[in-house]
Amino acid sequence: MARVRLGGMKLATWNVNSIRTRVDRVTAFLERSGVDVLAMQETKCRDEQFPRAPFEALGYEVAHHGHNQWNGVAIASRVGLDDVAAGFEGMPTWGDAAEARALGATVGRDVVDGGVRVWSLYVPNGREVSNPHYEYKLAWLAALRETAGGWVRAEPEARIALVGDWNIAPEDQDVWSMEFFAGATHVSLPERAAFAAFAEDGFTEVTRRFVPQQFTYWDYQQLRFPRNEGMRIDFVQASPALARAVTGAAIERNERKGKGPSDHVPVIVEIAE
């Protein structure tokens, strides 16, 4: 197939908090933003319930992985969508259940050299530091790092994007009040260490250098958004070759406004060819 489009691509990640409730807002965002690939989290539906038609009408292919009303991850792409994989090698289960928290696909083979291997990730919340879900979160992150590190070691020039809702605020400035979060998940040292450890395998978080301080999530409760009491928990970790190709990033704060928003907003990165 001939190259139809050169010049890089725009990749975004967005925890949509139910795609069935949010599909109009999500497709409107795609139409006006010029995003070529959108990784979604918390679709909250089974595969057959995902509203594919509105995406396909705009020229996007969709891969979705969802078992039930919890979790659910997807990737929509108008620049190719190949080698789809649900879950990663070694991904821990929650009890007996392999949850729908990771979906990989190769996109952009015609617009970026070698394409980009995108993983749409919904990292477990952890609930409370004393809750078994917290140990599950740490184990899940450790397994992801082990597997993703192996990908980079096997293919050092691979362009790999680990994107999504990491449910970790890596720095104190990434929450509206460290007092409020004292003793809570998302800010604990083991979670922050787990996030930072990806750097040892060559991954770089590539949005902060372009957007030094901006929240990506505001709770629906307590007027958190009007008061700008949010958290920065949605990130893009890029392999060495991909990090070199990233030319910009943006956090779409305005998507938290208006009628029926998700509690998260899209995070966009621009990738050169």
Added chain:
DNA sequence: ATGTCGGGTGTTACCCGA
């Protein structure tokens, strides 16, 4: 003051999760 959102069900009243 868990005061808001989702989706679910033994559904029109509550459950769980975030």
